[in-house]
Amino acid sequence: MKAHVLDGKAFAAKLRVTIAGHVAALHQAQGIVPGLAVVLVGEDPASQVYVRSKGKMTREVGMQSFEHRLPDTTSEADLLALIAQLNADPAVHGILVQLPLPGHLNSDLVINSIDPAKDVDGFHISNVGLLGTGQKAMVPCTPLGCLMLLRDHHGSLAGKHAVVIGRSNIVGKPMAQLLLGDSCTVTIAHSRTADLAAMVRQADIVVAAVGRAQMVPGDWIKPGATVVDVGINRIATDDGGTRLVGDVDYDSCAAVAGAIAPVPGGVGPMTIACLLANTVTACCRANGLAEPAGLTV
Numbered sequence: 691m692k693a694h695v696l697d698g699k700a701f702a703a704k705l706r707v708t709i710a711g712h713v714a715a716l717h718q719a720q721g722i723v724p725g726l727a728v729v730l731v732g733e734d735p736a737s738q739v740y741v742r743s744k745g746k747m748t749r750e751v752g753m754q755s756f757e758h759r760l761p762d763t764t765s766e767a768d769l770l771a772l773i774a775q776l777n778a779d780p781a782v783h784g785i786l787v788q789l790p791l792p793g794h795l796n797s798d799l800v801i802n803s804i805d806p807a808k809d810v811d812g813f814h815i816s817n818v819g820l821l822g823t824g825q826k827a828m829v830p831c832t833p834l835g836c837l838m839l840l841r842d843h844h845g846s847l848a849g850k851h852a853v854v855i856g857r858s859n860i861v862g863k864p865m866a867q868l869l870l871g872d873s874c875t876v877t878i879a880h881s882r883t884a885d886l887a888a889m890v891r892q893a894d895i896v897v898a899a900v901g902r903a904q905m906v907p908g909d910w911i912k913p914g915a916t917v918v919d920v921g922i923n924r925i926a927t928d929d930g931g932t933r934l935v936g937d938v939d940y941d942s943c944a945a946v947a948g949a950i951a952p953v954p955g956g957v958g959p960m961t962i963a964c965l966l967a968n969t970v971t972a973c974c975r976a977n978g979l980a981e982p983a984g985l986t987v
């Protein structure tokens with residue numbers, strides 16, 4: 691059997707068309723243009739690629755993109771002052787501070803200084819608490835994108851056993867909350883889980899978000915299970931180049947899984963599309979307008 695491919699690239703492209711429609715309608719009916727501010731501190735090359743890609747897609751759907759690039763020597767006070775300015779700017783509906791931040795900056799402090807209503811990453815403690823208690827929140831983009839792919843493929847997720855590998859605040863924990871919200875039985879596994887292979891073999895849904903290249907082999911996958919690969923790892927190739935791989939070993943997993951989201955072309959494009967979706971949602975909430983269906987949970 692060869693797994694069905696969960697085509698995040700195509701899904702995200704359709705979602706961006708839908709978002710562009712909502713952006714055009716907001717502009718026509720209300721004269722409002724949703725705005726997203728992205729803040730990048732330092733010169734990490736991978737981060738620069740993502741920030742460029744986010745800016746391009748933000749403009750493509752008709753929204754305003756504000757990019758702030760700061761040197762890696764930026765003080766915490768200066769970064770907090772910029773965030774205060776963006777919090778107060780009515781043209782800015784969403785604020786994303788690219789992570790990881792340079793080591794001298796306290797990322798918890800920085801993230802919690804963002805107005806929760808503009809926190810399109812969903813990382814502010816207030817949004818984390820709202821999500822955890824089933825209230826209306828800004829939902830983290832990567833888990834939201836994974837959930838959209840899973841719902842699209844399965845319809846209802848109720849009663850399925852989901853094993854989330856990874857316990858980060860940005861993927862593992864919010865992913866588990868979303869799956870619980872959809873009535874899955876959820877296990878959060880991690881590097882210290884005893885007999886991880888046996889645990890993963892019980893899963894109807896596997897979400898791999900550990901940050902270790904190709905660490906999940908096909909013989910950990912229950913035949914027919916759905917595999918969502920969140921990993922983004924650049925590895926060396928034999929010809930001296932590099933290539934992007936996920937946290938699962940694609941070929942061996944695709945041979946046993948019922949469905950699998952590949953890297954690249956799976957969760958990555960969904961993350962950016964969900965960032966745009968969150969910005970539209972934040973813009974509608976800020977203006978007291980009904981938010982479009984289908985952009986969040």
Ligand SMILES: Nc1nc(=O)c2c([nH]1)NC[C@@H]1CN(c3ccc(C(=O)N[C@@H](CCC(=O)O)C(=O)O)cc3)C=[N+]21
Pocket residue numbers: 737739740786787788789790811831832922934953954955956957958959961962
């Ligand atoms: N505050 C914050 N929010 C984030 O959402 C955030 C962040 N910081 N820091 C970095 C990570 C990483 N991230 C990705 C987004 C899209 C792709 C993506 O589109 N990947 C393409 C391939 C891109 C390539 O070729 O490099 C794909 O998987 O098909 C990857 C990674 C968002 N992040």
